[in-house]
Amino acid sequence: MPKINFKERKVNYSSRGKGAAIVFLHGFCEDSSVWDDFISVFKSNKIIRIDLPGFGNSEPMENPSVELFADIVKSVLNHLEIRTCTLIGHSMGGYVCLAFAKKYASSLNGLGIFHSFPYADSKEKKAIRAKSIEFIKKNSHFHYVKQLFPNLFPPAFLSSNNFLVNKMIHRASSFPQAGIIGGLELMMNRPDNSTVLKNIECPVLFIIGKDDEVIPFDKSMEQTALPDIAHIHVLEGVGHMGMFEATKETRKIIKQFVKHCYDFSKTEISKKINI
Numbered sequence: 001m002p003k004i005n006f007k008e009r010k011v012n013y014s015s016r017g018k019g020a021a022i023v024f025l026h027g028f029c030e031d032s033s034v035w036d037d038f039i040s041v042f043k044s045n046k047i048i049r050i051d052l053p054g055f056g057n058s059e060p061m062e063n064p065s066v067e068l069f070a071d072i073v074k075s076v077l078n079h080l081e082i083r084t085c086t087l088i089g090h091s092m093g094g095y096v097c098l099a100f101a102k103k104y105a106s107s108l109n110g111l112g113i114f115h116s117f118p119y120a121d122s123k124e125k126k127a128i129r130a131k132s133i134e135f136i137k138k139n140s141h142f143h144y145v146k147q148l149f150p151n152l153f154p155p156a157f158l159s160s161n162n163f164l165v166n167k168m169i170h171r172a173s174s175f176p177q178a179g180i181i182g183g184l185e186l187m188m189n190r191p192d193n194s195t196v197l198k199n200i201e202c203p204v205l206f207i208i209g210k211d212d213e214v215i216p217f218d219k220s221m222e223q224t225a226l227p228d229i230a231h232i233h234v235l236e237g238v239g240h241m242g243m244f245e246a247t248k249e250t251r252k253i254i255k256q257f258v259k260h261c262y263d264f265s266k267t268e269i270s271k272k273i274n275i
Helices: 066-079 092-103 123-139 141-152 155-159 162-173 177-189 194-199 217-223 247-274
Strands: 003-006 009-016 020-025 045-050 085-090 108-114 204-209 230-235
Touching: 003 066, 009 066, 020 066, 020 092, 020 247, 045 066, 066 092, 085 092, 085 247, 092 108, 092 177, 092 194, 108 247, 123 141, 123 177, 141 162, 141 177, 155 162, 204 217, 204 247, 230 247
Parallel strands: 020 045, 020 085, 085 108, 108 204, 204 230
Antiparallel strands: 003 009, 009 045
């Protein structure tokens, strides 16, 4: 897979197809491979996937932040000569999407928040992440990811999909420990970006798992009132990993959203030309 250099670190990405660009960003302790099967239906689009630093085949960065990761996404887009895209971020990837929207709003025709939200960590959540960092330093990240992934899925899905969960644990275990610690630090220190959603001009998609144990349901719903144009989908019986738990449904939702964003963008351009 191709790479770019950013601040003397290698960042892995993939790009295929033609048409309106969609960028998929993975979540914490994941990499771009979580979208391998998911993207098969997007045959009329240019699909870009990025391994965020410290995950997959991208090297860890010093002092990681959502703003730094947003700059990396923009660097990949610049490298590919892509001016505008629909950006879809899962969990931690959603935090990066919001930072991107804050810095590079003109590069977006649509923003997808996939099991994520714009709010900063609470004091309690920051304390949990700090304890996780200490646990990893003391016990290694393998033991950490082994405990992490089962909590991302509802019990019913988990019991019949052990192979998938074990595969994700094995994959995350191969990531550098510094990358996983960096991801925790990034999430722990990220700012509240709710004003980004209040001010954003492009359409925003919210995919919400009703049984998500990672993102509080009340906060997931609260954010949906922030943007002017919101597409809201609450998935019953789905936890934090809708791309696996409800693949067909979430594919369809995103595909329809991308078409709406493309049509909306054309309409806005026409309005500006006719002013």
